[in-house]
Amino acid sequence: MRVLVTGGAGYVGSHTVYALLEAGHQVWVLDNLSRGHAEAIPSNLLTVGDIHDVPLVVELLRRHRIEAILHFAAFALVGESVQHPERYYENNLRGGLALLQAMLQADVRKMVFSSTCAVYGVPTHSPISENAPTNPINPYGRSKLAFEWALADLAHSGQIGYAALRYFNAAGARPDGTLGEDHDPETHLIPLVLQTALGLRPYVEIFGTDYNTPDGTCIRDYVHVDDLANAHVRALERLHVGQAIVCNLGIGRGYSVREVIAACQEVTGRRFVVREAARRAGDPPRLVAEPTYALQVLGWQPRYRDIANIVETAWRWHRSHPQGFRSQ
Numbered sequence: 049m050r051v052l053v054t055g056g057a058g059y060v061g062s063h064t065v066y067a068l069l070e071a072g073h074q075v076w077v078l079d080n081l082s083r084g085h086a087e088a089i090p091s092n093l094l095t096v097g098d099i100h101d102v103p104l105v106v107e108l109l110r111r112h113r114i115e116a117i118l119h120f121a122a123f124a125l126v127g128e129s130v131q132h133p134e135r136y137y138e139n140n141l142r143g144g145l146a147l148l149q150a151m152l153q154a155d156v157r158k159m160v161f162s163s164t165c166a167v168y169g170v171p172t173h174s175p176i177s178e179n180a181p182t183n184p185i186n187p188y189g190r191s192k193l194a195f196e197w198a199l200a201d202l203a204h205s206g207q208i209g210y211a212a213l214r215y216f217n218a219a220g221a222r223p224d225g226t227l228g229e230d231h232d233p234e235t236h237l238i239p240l241v242l243q244t245a246l247g248l249r250p251y252v253e254i255f256g257t258d259y260n261t262p263d264g265t266c267i268r269d270y271v272h273v274d275d276l277a278n279a280h281v282r283a284l285e286r287l288h289v290g291q292a293i294v295c296n297l298g299i300g301r302g303y304s305v306r307e308v309i310a311a312c313q314e315v316t317g318r319r320f321v322v323r324e325a326a327r328r329a330g331d332p333p334r335l336v337a338e339p340t341y342a343l344q345v346l347g348w349q350p351r352y353r354d355i356a357n358i359v360e361t362a363w364r365w366h367r368s369h370p371q372g373f374r375s376q
């Protein structure tokens with residue numbers, strides 16, 4: 049298929065660009081590079097521009113006869129969303145609506161949307177199935193859920209088909225070490241731990257050791273970024289107009305912060321300082337996916353199931369790119 053990937057220079061977006069190319073699709077990328085990296089993707093695919101720019105998007109969609117959009121362009125930091133909710137509604141919701149407007153004008157009828165388990169808020173049950181109530185507790189999760197509602201209503205009216213893929217914790221890197229995670233500022237656990245192992249940070253902090261979990265630290269479902277990319281390709285290939293797919297993407301197994309740090313110590317073979325710190329505001333104690341619906345609807349199963357294997361891929365990236373894409 050001929051597809052446009054918004055936010056395709058970002059972390060999950062860029063891995064998906066390669067997965068799409070490997071599956072034989074024709075890919076164009078729209079990214080404003082506010083958070084993404086031009087170096088992450090082949091330069092001939094990239095248009096530097098913004099999803100708010102409806103005439104630009106319509107022109108791109110028509111010129112390349114695009115059949116579907118994979119929409120990753122968004123802000124994704126919970127803490128920042130609490131500080132600056134306006135940015136999140138502006139980019140994630142209003143930007144998304146502008147993209148929908150362009151899509152309808154250009155008669156493009158399918159969208160695969162990068163959603164998040166943050167739409168569930170603090171879940172009452174674990175693992176979390178797609179039927180769990182959506183009750184996001186921060187502007188990031190709310191902005192993503194609000195856009196899911198818009199998609200649902202458009203699908204219901206028969207104008208589009210969409211898949212909203214609710215990721216748990218995206219992690220890891222391309223196994224050859226050429227592509228990986230590079231955020232500024234970095235807030236995610238695995239990159240922070242590996243940067244500490246490289247000596248780029250003096251210590252790593254555990255945010256909260258008094259949670260009601262076996263070792264007192266938060267539990268998350270870490271899913272490899274290439275597995276996420278593969279799920280997007282599958283969603284794209286299965287989707288038809290009028291359809292609404294809402295699906296969790298996780299491995300169905302949780303690891304605690306201490307377990308992740310232990311896996312990083314084992315994989316890197318390095319010693320580094322670990323400090324116990326206060327809880328980070330807004331962190332639910334346990335977020336683990338019930339992943340069976342993804343198998344049913346997308347035929348998707350993660351290939352990476354062990355945290356050490358995921359960390360190994362991330363370690364190859366961080367070791368060869370200690371300054372991220374600036375290392376090249």
Ligand code: UDP
Pocket residue numbers: 126217235236237238240252253254255256266267268305328331
């Ligand atoms: N975390 C931590 N220290 C850090 C960064 C994260 O203990 O320096 C914890 C965080 O509180 C959460 C888990 O690691 O329980 C995963 O956090 P991350 O920011 O990677 O992803 P999130 O779950 O927020 O999407």
